[in-house]
Amino acid sequence: MEKQAIIKEIKQNDTIIIHRHVRPDPDALGSQAGLKEIIQSSFPEKEVYIVGENDPEFDYLVKMDTILDATYEGALVIVCDTANTPRVDDGRYVKGKKIIKIDHHPNVDHYGDIQWVDTTASSTSEMIYALYESGKEDGLVLNDEGARLLYAGIVGDTGRFLFPSTTKKTFQYAAELVTYHFNRSELYENLYSVETHILRLRGYILKEFEMYDSGLCAxxxxxxxxxxFQVSPDETGQLVQVFGDVKGIKAWVIFVEEDELIRVRLRSKGPIINDIAAKYEGGGHPMASGATIYNWEDADRVIHDLDEACKNYSK
Known part of the structure; x- marks a missing residue:
């Protein structure tokens, strides 16, 4: 099985570098840093690093390591929560001697010497906990900090256990993680507290939005x-679920204009949207995806595609 092959590689390598996707969310960071905690707790003699851009929004979770290119020589590279190679944060991941992919998104981009992809998992953090469970007899240890990170990743990617991806196994793993010593109240506060300027923009969006006859909001x-509203593009991630409770909605898209591109955040309550995201340099889950476009004409094309998907959708 893939889990045993991954554990074997971890045990055989002295230097391990862990990557995740650009513009990280709690699951990307939780799985990446949670895996580091497991490896370092289990094998203190190993050198384990996590790399990528630091996002100030998630300083409360973890901060990345800074390493030289030479560190990759002979290193095992593990990429967490990243379906497509263009989305891997820090292109140096190709410099390692072997690459392992651990992900719960559809396996559109087949990369890595070992690929463990489980689309039934709620999150990659859930998969990392499953890896720990499988490897306890081989010496894997989970400490309190690793538990905090994995719990944050699971909570983030399940929307506090509200999304359909949440399963019996998800609840079982969460129940086991909360037996470790970390401050859940503080974690939830950091995950879900919202600054005033974000709330004002959210209010503006809810006041001004219109829903298409198909059930689409854009x-x-x-x-x-x-x-x-003094909101940065990175902060707009806090607005993604703004339409989640709107009655009758089937899907929604938020376009975020940056200097040289327009970020596309897509969500759905039924219609498959990751195939649409793939048309526009993106991908993700069937119900939660992201993409990138470069002009507002393409935004109208995305809206058209989503509108058609909503019209053709039936439960």
């Missing part, structure tokens, strides 16, 4: 609008 956050 919002365009231009640079001018973001500047008016």
């Amino acid at each position: 919002v365009k956050l231009t640079k001018e609008l973001l500047e008016a």
Whole structure:
């Protein structure tokens, strides 16, 4: 099985470098850093690093390591929660001697010498806990900090256990993780507290939005609008679920204009959207995806594709 092959590689390598996707979310960071904690707790003699851009929004979770290119020589590289190679944060991942992919997104981009992809898992953090469970007899140890990180990743990617991806196994793993010593209240506060300027923009969106007859909502956050509310493009991730409770909605998309591109955040309550995201340099889950476009004409094309998907969807 893939888990045993991964554990074998971890045991055989002295230097391990762990990557995840660009613009990380709690699951990307939780799985990446949680795996580091497991490996370091289990094998203190190994050198284990996590790399990628630091996102100030998630400083409460973890901060990345800084390493030289030479560190990759002879190293095992593990990429967590990243379906497509263009989305791997830090292109140096190819410099390692072997690459392992651990992910719960559909396996569109087949990369890595070992690939463990489980689309039934709620999150990659859930998979890392499963890896720990499988490897306890081989010496794997989970410490309190690793438990905190994995729990954060599971909570983040299940929307506090509300999303359909949540399974019996998810609840079982979460129940086991909360037996470790970390401050859940503080973690939830950091995950879900919202600054005033974000709330004001959220209020504006809810006041101004219109829903298509098909059940689609689309919002365009231009640079001018973001500047008016003093919201950075990175902070707009806190607005993704803004339409989640709207009655009758089938899917929604939020366009976020940056200097040289427009970030596309897609969510669905039924229609498959990751195939649409793939048309626009993106991908993800069937119900939660992201993409990148470069002009507002392409935004209208995305809206058209989503509108058609909503019209053709039936439960």
